[in-house]
Amino acid sequence: MTDHDEPHDDARRTDDTRRTDDTRRTDEPLVSVRGLEKYYYEQDTLIDRLLRNDPVSIKAVDGVDFDVYPGETLGVVGESGCGKSTTAETLMRLREPTGGSVTFDGEEVFEMDGDRLSEFRKRAQVMFQDPFSSLDPRMTAGQIVREPLEIHGVGTREERRERAADLLERVGLSADQTDRYPHEFSGGQRQRIGFARALALEPEFIVLDEPVSALDVSVQAQVLNLLSDMQAEFDLTYLFIAHDLSVVRHICDRVAVMYLGEVVEVGPVDEIFENPDHPYTEALLESVPRADTDERDREVTALRGDVPSPRNPPSGCSFRTRCPKVIPPDEVDLPQKSYTDVTTLRNRIEREGLDLEFVWEFAGDPDREDTAAFKETMREEMFDSFDADFAGEDAAVMDEAFDALAAGEVETAAEILRERYASVCEAVNPELPDSTHPAACHLRDQPADVREAVAAWEADDGAAAGGAVGDGAPAEDAGSSAD
Amino acid sequence: MISDRLKRNLKKEFRNSLLAKVGVFLMLLVVLSATFAPLLAPHNPTQTNPEQAQLPPLGFESERETSEFVDGEVQTVSRSVEGSMEHPMGTDAVGRDMASRILYGARTSLLVGLIGSAVAAITGVTVGLTAGYYGGRIDDGLMRFADVMLAFPSLVLAVALVGLLGPLTVPIPDPFVTAGLADGMPETFVFPVTVTLVVALVNWVWFARIARGEALSLRQEEYVKAARSMGASDGRIILRHVLPNSFTPILVLATIQVAAIILLESALSFLGFSGTNLSWGFDIAQGRNYLATSWWIASIPGLAIVAAVIGINLIGDWLRDALDPGIEGESGGM
């Protein structure tokens, strides 16, 4: 498509002209994203500056790497707020990136301007989620589909008209519907119009931003079938943003899983769904209720807590506050469940603020005198099987920490617990190694620099109190990088 | 921009609402009066006639004191005068026909109202859309300026601006007179340029605020993002997507602003800044001194203003109801 400089030709080309560009079938990625960052800043207005409020950074996208190969569908999944849509919009240059690079067909997207940018805007398209806000309510279906052609001056007025009618028919609408306004269509039909608009310039790459999540299941299936058909017909490359894992499994070739602005695992779809490497991916898959009669008896261990705020992301691995598989230090020999309980307690103390008053009240001693009752309550309420699992050194350390808490010395308690229980997960941020199915988790293979950092931390931890790479550091980093 | 659905809604609202009908009726009255003033007016509105001064409207009587020679002496005689068909709304202090003045006054009010509102709308919408669409520093700058404008009482600001610009008027030849259809009527119609500009300058801020709010929310819409992703220029996006979709509230505001501007123009004329002497506000000012003896000189133009303003506001309500997006949405109830 790119080598066509005759604009009129483009419009006349019918869709059965298959692309036979040989270079696109090699292993060169069509889109390559490296270290993509998009930060937002709060408290950054003039008044905040006058009041000397430090800007708070929100790392919506925090160093994302992935490649999209020609002809494939790469799914990007994650929960709301994980940054998947921001990633898509930033790589399409709909938002200004804070850092990183995106290459499209070997060319740096963030450096394009003029004709090159215009060319990129032709070859890469976006289809949006909301069937109600993605179409201008004051334009007819025909006008909407013609708009990209007009912007790029493709064809004559008559040719554009024909092409729009042809496209609408191709996505399953009838020719007599071209003069209707969006509100006269159903949700599924609106998404078809949006898709026809994305197809108008014969792009190679389409970002599908939750294209079916606003639709009912039966209509969703219609649109999914349409997307697959068009991909096969036009040799399209899709970046498919979604939160619905069944849809991803159905339509994607490879999947990238995002959590808190980072990609935690990438791999071929079957491997991701059958052998997930990252505990988050595992939990995500476990959480999805299956439409199956065995579902009622399936044991689902839901993840603890909420996604942390991106204003104050956890140090190290961002998933560690909810992870059921946080790695204990070597010298600690606790069952995983109890160790996880310890990390939960530590998170409550360090990040969320444990409500001591409530514990005392719960212990039946609002006057804060009976330390034994307080400790008993802590053991009962915070742990599943404290008495069975904690012995020796562990029991002593926990006792010391509870004493500190009972005395109201929260900082001390945090310090005591950190000293013994600090995990590699909170000290070193795992990264994606270079492989076909990488996972950013210390339980899996890690790149050399991460392994070195882990070794350094372990050596350090043995000697000093550890936790030097503790909380607070990321926020400061963000502050300084803002300037 | 006017879709079939809109027409349907307009019709439906019109049928269902008595107030809309009243509004359209009043407005038609004002528009027809203004347009055909030279044909409808019984007299030249500027023709003075001391003999016929302070005649009451048809159906009213008033005592008039005149100095007459009675038995060789000058005496003040009080005589009862009745309104007549000749001057159905009476005459003013120097004998000008009030009915004709009201008809011609409608021209001034309507023209200043419409042109003033249009100028204000164009200025305000341009500023507002720019500020809202780009946001950031541009938005901050433009909107702080608008806030400063809003901080002044509008009449004070208007008086100051009139003082600054000086009175400028343009005589427009009256087509009816030129065509020989209305002999004896004023040959030109005096259009008060300064006043129009001033009322526009005072009122554009409202448009800017509305347009900015619309642009701020519309730029988040996915179809605006879609247009950007296709490579549309900012100008194209603003004209093609943002403006048409913020049209409804702007139209409603523009309608209501016509009324506000008519009031402001009357106030300026009343204070003597009109630039034309064919204005309702001017007449009120003239009649102010005769309230005790000839109430109609001030009251009739006052009623005209009230009627025009109510008419326009009712039309504004009608438009707002008919264009309400709530009605445009999906079928209710579910």
Added chain:
Amino acid sequence: MVDDDIPSTVATSEEDLLRVEDLETRFFTEEGQVNAVDGVSFAVRESDVFGIVGESGSGKSVTALSLLDLVESPGRITGGHIWYRNADLAEEHRERTPEAVDGDFVDVLQLSEGQRRALRGPSFSMIFQDAMSAFNPSLTVGEQIAEAVEVQRRAEANPRSVRSKTQGYGLGSYLSGLVLPQRDFVNRQSKLEAIELLEKVGIPDPAERADEYPSQFSGGMLQRAMIAMALAGEPDVLVADEPTTALDVTIQAQILNLLKDLQAETDMSIVLITHNLGVVARMCDRVGVMYAGEIVERGTLEDVFDDPVHPYTQGLLGSVPDLDRPGDRLHPIKGNVPDLIDSHMDDRCYFADRCPKAMERCLDPPGERQVGGEHAARCVLVDGEYDESEALADGYFEGSTAGDAAASEGSTADAAAEEATSDD
């Protein structure tokens, strides 16, 4: 041939707590009369979870609102019965309104407005999809839950007949509470109970969180708080309208686990309204599939999921991509849900225009037929196999429905799909 006109009756069971019979809720809008709920019957057993599943516009949410009599103008419940088993209530009404009492069952719809309101809380309670809008943003979460507790506490202190009058929750007591601090509506006991409820639904540091405002809660936490509020009256029936739709899957899993645990603990019955077949499968013992204001198929979860009879149920199950198996081509139902406007609805099986097995017999409205046990469906296929010789011609319904935009979607979509595949 089974007679189509048998009235839909609900097999009564000793365990039934709620029997809904021929419930009709209509909306009287400018576009016309909307038959949102059109003769719905089902039974909810004690400590059972009954799921109502359907697409948007099928009338499932209006059914939920109707159960609590929360339908607002221009909507109205225009017919049917909601029999609720409550021996005390039945005893109380046996004398005064004998027509509203049947054994231990009371027809809620025949009670007075005030008496029905009194049932909300101790008998019926509801949670919604959008927890954010269910809370008043200017009051703390604790205050609002405490208020719900207080209302229940006062209600229980009074005999039921008095309770129905004002419950001490009128404007007067509110105003006196403003002026006289000691007449504060919510007492300390209720506040503590509110905190206990928050803890029960798994909110960490409940005492602290109780003093926060709804905007300081995450979506999942707010959903928990709403459940806490609904539990304040220890209801017999909890109606949950899309309780997890707005949530992420990991949070959804938490909330579903919570609902399961709470149900096991309190023995309440749950009516769960959802469009998500997975959620139904996870939670429900019995299911009703809703389409166009009717329950087209109902039965135990196994009946409906493993042996669906109605082509709509089959289509719905076929539309969902399977998480555990790589994707084949999906088999969507063509077309869209009809708009339920009375004048647009032909008197026939409402699914016939989208049904792959539509026959001439489908042009008469099918009554509900027993498939076996508790399994019932509104479909002629219960009586016999699909007979191709009776099939309706392709395009039979085209142009006949007023919602033509919606109706044409499926047919053209199919055409496009065929075209696309034949191109390959």
